[in-house]
Amino acid sequence: MGTEEVQSFPSYETAFVFVVLGIIWYFREKIVYKSYKKYVAWMINKITKNIKDGLNDEKTRLFEFLHDYKDQQKENLTILEVGSGTAPNLSFYPANTKVVCLEPNQHFDSYATENVKKEGNSISVDFVHGYAEALPFENETFDIVVCTLVLCSVKDMKKCLQEIKRVLRQGGKCVFLEHVAHEDKTSWAWTIQCIINPVNQLFCDGCETIRDTETYIMAAGFSDVNVKRFPHKPFPVWIRPCISGLATK
Template identity: 45%
Template sequence: MENFMNIYTVTVAVAIATVLIWTFKGLIYRKLYTRYSAWILNRLTVSLDTAYVSHKKRLFQIVEDYKNRQNGDLKILELGVGAAPNLKYVPDNSEITLLDPNPHFTKHAEENIVDARKRLKSVEWMQGVAEDIPSQSNTFDIVFCTLVLCSVVDVKKCLSEIHRVLKPGGMFVFVEHVAAEKNTWKRFVQTFMDPVHYVLYDKCSVIRDTETYIRASSLRDFQIENFHSTLYYWITPSIAGIATK
């Protein structure tokens, strides 16, 4: 009887907790989870940047070459800026807009933004999502993101918005971890880890076939490199590249 009462008490407690979490999930996400996400992803910023540094440098050299061909300074948009570790790669005298849905990243990005303002024309922070970019069409020379398309809600809508805000001839620059090939051991591990990543890292999916989405978009002239990063085993498959409008 005592065991039954213990089980009953635990069951009721779990049921009540579940109902409360479900009822107030919006408030919990806004007040607590967004703070946690900014904190944990900021903690990972250095290791993530280091894992992709060579590919970022190569891509931003292409951006620099594009600037020289344009014979003028660039207007740039970064999606999912996080703690803003990519600002150091941006060409001098650029005007850059930083877009992120999580307002709690601003304090983590502050130091990088202050440093960037010493050599860039302007640095503007905007809160928003990549599926609904709060900018006019044909605005930016460059749109770039790193490790962002893994966590957007609607990849197709995001890519459509990127195409919309790019100027004709403008470039989309990206570095992303992606799904491993199907029917491989790594893909099996990814499938197992995917729910964990979704919860711990703000909707991050490790089984998203991002390259297929990019190639199916309205962008063109794809230059995409497949490689393996130095991150955890289940998120090493990666792509880096550019596409143009």
């Protein structure tokens, strides 16, 4: 009778794998998270110019009211830009506006600073790191809050809209321009949005393609909401349906 060989458990190899996984887990914030956020800022900066050029007419129309609005204000117009990224909207604001750019990802700082330099000195800009779900400002601080291509990425849209309303002065306006879910949930475009959504979230910092943002804005308790729905043709089909408009406190 032959003796059966007993397979010993490869304890050293297993321990080695666990130690390596432990090290990766310990440094995940520093290595993975930081590199990812750096990549996101770099990638968005690369595409911002194209997006800005493509949306130029829409933004000109959307921000036009600011110029009249400013004339009616006694003091300088104060604008909070939520999720400002590379700060691509500054050129649409009237001269002598005070802008606060709120952005959680610090890797955008250098790109945004470059943009501020291009604008010259006519607009004063402060940068603050923070999240739209917990705006670090007193109640009724701003005349205008601007959200462009941000509500698709925030973790809690309801909380963000409450916060936006809180920091707006009475009669102040939230200006928004967002890509949203297709209206027709039987369309092929909606199906594509659903398929691409997980991949888009993974590579674009949580950006969802299937958010019914308009419904959230309508339910946020603004006194008046003006929304325009339009397909932004230069965008790929999964982020093509867009909304823009004003929500007044």
